[in-house]
Amino acid sequence: MPLNLEYKKPVLKGTIQVPGDKSISHRSIMFGAMASGKTTVEGFLLGADCLSTISCFRKLGVTIDLDGDRVTITSEGAAGWKEPAAILDTGNSGTTTRLMLGLLAATNFHSVVAGDDSIAKRPMKRIVEPLRQMGADIRGRQNGHFTPLAIQGTKLSAINYTLPVASAQVKSAILLAALYADGITLIEEPVATRDHTEIMLGHFGAVIKRSGNTIRVGGGQKLTANHVKVPGDISSAAFMIGAALITQGSEIRLTNVGTNPTRTGILDVIGQMGADFEMEETAVEGERSADLVIRSSRLKGIEIGGALIPRLIDEIPVIALIATQCHGTTVIKDAEELRVKETDRISAVVDELAKMGADITATSDGMIINGPTPLTGAEMKTYGDHRLGMMAAVASLTADGPVTIDDPDCIAVSYPGFMEHLKRLID
Template sequence: MNLTFDHPSLKGSIQVPGDKSISHRSIMFGAIASGTTTVEGFLLGEDCLSTIDCFRNLGVEIRLDHEKVTITSKGIAHWKEPSRVLDTGNSGTTTRLMLGLLAGTNFHSVMAGDDSIAKRPMKRIVEPLRRMGADIRGREDGRFTPLAINGTQLKAINYSLPVASAQVKSAILLAALQATGTTAIEEPVATRDHTEIMLRQFGAEINRNGSTIEIAGGQELAARHVKVPGDISSAAFMIGAALVTRGSEITLENVGINPTRTGILDVISEMGADFEILETETEGERVADLVIRSSELTGIEIGGELIPRLIDEIPVIALIATQCQGTTVIKDAEELRVKETDRITAVVDELTKMGADIRATEDGMVIKGPTQLNGAAMTTYGDHRLGMMAAVASLAAEGPVTIDEPDCIAVSYPGFMDHLNSLVR
């Protein structure tokens, strides 16, 4: 894909696609619950479609009508043993959360995904599930997919997460629903709580005391209606687009602003961005319209407890930092090295091609700005976040930008380029 923009500005309003994390969980909870669950605003991205495919192969009836999904289930006890390998595609969320669900079933199943999933660490999920009594086997003793799960009766555990991970926490919570006793999970830093919110929405009792979450096993969930807000991780790239193009003002409608996900807003606020949060009344997840205006920005230091709240947005934050006055330091983000690709190395390599003053560190990167970006041939490594970063960078570049494998963007943001082009003036 070739992109050339001649000093554009961005104007107008768009609604970004549904939140990926919530879309995944809406299918999972609809499959666990008894009755018919309806989902509005579902993300039609490849990762979320992989989740639907897996549950269909477990015998759950799922109907898809554009962004509306209907899930009819009699509950987890009525799932069927799959006749083939459950293909999770490129989705780490599907793979990891389903481990928690499948561990407590009464049948055998096997999960595998694409080449990227085959390289991503699974032991962090497998170990606590084994402590609960799960029988999980796989490559390198369960470190990597494919993973074979022999469902068994699980027991509750007390578990302290060694790393802050919403996926590990969620997998244990989902397994705990099927376990005997009360499971307690202590997390070192608060992470995304979409699973906890949805558990309550579907009728489960779950308690938090400080950094510890407790949930009793044997609870049954009831079907309900789920409204999925726009994904702030997708909105972040449009936020970045407005901030790096002069004379821009855009409105992003119906964006989820769950406090565990709004690190990007904290970062741009500290950088000096001009924006507004117009919150609306909703049930469950918090939602707002975001108004973003191009701004003169200053480099900052980003690290510590903020990192889990913006881990997926770091590629676009790095891009924004190239246009800031001064130095931006991103640290404590070593988790980026085990994403769809090693995002620290990839972000640094790709922005360096464009002339950015950026260097990698063991757990992050250092960016000095402002720097004039130049056209370049950008590589996505099949990573949707890097594809969107490259497209946004083209707005600030002198000369054409080419992007290999642009189709990878559809993993999380189908129609991204259409939305971006609709805002260009």
């Protein structure tokens, strides 16, 4: 059901704990299922994507109990998984789909992975090809380049692989398969990507070595159950950060936000734009975190590209919105990966912000935004993309007129309770 918003230039004040990190929540379930024993998870994200991961592993015979944001995973390790009687439905989750392929490739049974209509359009070739080089038997639409994908588990062998594009999901799928392959696998990244997989595998007892942009992992390793404390998701926090920055007179505190250096590109960007914010470090097992204090600021346009892009790829919708209120021109480039997200995020972000009066132009690998420009009310489409839904909601804070969001429910994929948190800061 569409949602109508008209906030009439509010001031945001207060403290929010954003939900648990989506990437870490996914991996806590996967690695807990791979490990022998009882794994406990605290701060788990109860979003639709992460619940899809739980559903898949339950179908593999793993016992997973939920108590609020606390999860208990009881497993005999990957050797104890059972052949699923039904399709492993990954919903809208690209992370679940792609990482599952690496894990299922080395089993001793047959399985089928499929998701929703959006997942059916997202490219799997970048995962399937290196896994096939390891000996994986994966078949599906267009020679296995799109879901549904059928996997016949088989014996795998180590490879040396250079990623053609920077992708944490591709890297992670190969890493997970490598744990069960014969020999030592080497993965070369063009630039460093999110390293949640490496950090958490180490937490579960695996030995992963990095030298520069080369990652080395030996096969035959077994994981041991552990406790995981999930920090808040900086990709979700980014939308609250944007809300405070562009809403005059605002000051908010976001507690226990994950600040893994491979994810903090958004903080680098707003710093370069001239944002007034503070970061107070806290402690989390295995992952860095901090409390963030964000104040409304006079911002300037900047150029964003190169090695910074993999560290903020999911935050570009809100960065584009922030840029509409910056003084000068903001150029976002080297972000071709946005074309194959939940939707073509370059086209979608440009089209939707343009409806509100933004001076924004799409390029082949990003966008150009001139500001500041006043935003007007509009009927905004999410295209089923949770980050576009949050972008529209934040844009409504500074819009002159009502903003209608066609599918607000999609926001729950990564941030259940987002609208309630936003209203709490306004009230």
